Amino acid sequence: MRLIFATNNNHKLSEIKAILGERFCPYIFTMSDIGVSVNPDENGKTFMENALIKSNALYMEMKNKELLKDGDFIIADDTGLCIKHFNNAPGIFSSRFMGNITQKEKNLKILELMKDLDDTERYAFFITKLVVIEVDKVETDPKILDFEGKIDGYIAKKIEKTDGFGYDPIFAVGDYTDIYKGYVKTFSNLGIDIKNKISHRAKALLLLVEYLEKNHKI
Ligand code: IMP
Numbered sequence: 001m002r003l004i005f006a007t008n009n010n011h012k013l014s015e016i017k018a019i020l021g022e023r024f025c026p027y028i029f030t031m032s033d034i035g036v037s038v039n040p041d042e043n044g045k046t047f048m049e050n051a052l053i054k055s056n057a058l059y060m061e062m063k064n065k066e067l068l069k070d071g072d073f074i075i076a077d078d079t080g081l082c083i084k085h086f087n088n089a090p091g092i093f094s095s096r097f098m099g100n101i102t103q104k105e106k107n108l109k110i111l112e113l114m115k116d117l118d119d120t121e122r123y124a125f126f127i128t129k130l131v132v133i134e135v136d137k138v139e140t141d142p143k144i145l146d147f148e149g150k151i152d153g154y155i156a157k158k159i160e161k162t163d164g165f166g167y168d169p170i171f172a173v174g175d176y177t178d179i180y181k182g183y184v185k186t187f188s189n190l191g192i193d194i195k196n197k198i199s200h201r202a203k204a205l206l207l208l209v210e211y212l213e214k215n216h217k218i
Pocket residue numbers: 009077078079080081094095103165166167168201
């Protein structure tokens with residue numbers, strides 16, 4: 001079995017490896033391990049469509065180059081932050097949100113745009129859609145599976161720690177009543193070990209693990 005991830009994002013890959021843990025290490029492959037690279041336009045209208053675009057691009061590339069093997073799983077993760085106050089934006093536009101500015105600038109801008117909001121109006125969630133193309137036998141049609149992970153939270157009022165990536169410094173787990181308790185559990189404040197136990201990505205990947213175990217793939 002090979003679990004081949006269609007991503008060039010090193011942050012994502014290191015989280016994936018940490019979440020799956022040592023048991024899965026021998027089975028995890030990156031595109032560069034396989035000697036291929038795809039970077040398709042993520043022009044889908046949903047997380048599912050974008051994850052499918054990415055996994056399918058890698059599947060087709062490997063198929064055309066005759067690199068597929070029986071027992072391969074081609075996996076893509078599409079993730080986004082959805083903020084209720086912005087009608088669930090940035091959502092599928094999480095990486096392109098606000099154009100060509102740094103992630104730090106994006107985070108600060110979001111805090112600025114939300115600065116006058118009541119604590120109860122700060123709800124947000126992270127969602128990960130995993131699309132997995134299961135190649136049982138190279139010569140037969142593959143199976144397409146999908147798994148979803150979601151975590152509810154809210155947008156913090158300020159950045160305390162900047163660890164992690166993307167929107168980790170401003171997304172806090174739990175609900176706004178935590179603001180009153182004075183302990184704001186942003187993914188950055190919680191740290192990567194805790195994030196990897198509870199995150200949207202962890203929930204989606206653990207469903208994949210469940211599938212693999214149930215079907216005696218591992
Ligand atoms: P992608 O399209 O799935 O690669 O992710 C879109 C964007 O969402 C990334 O560029 C990051 O800014 C952000 N993102 C994805 N996953 C996370 C996460 O776990 N924490 C914070 N931001 C994330």
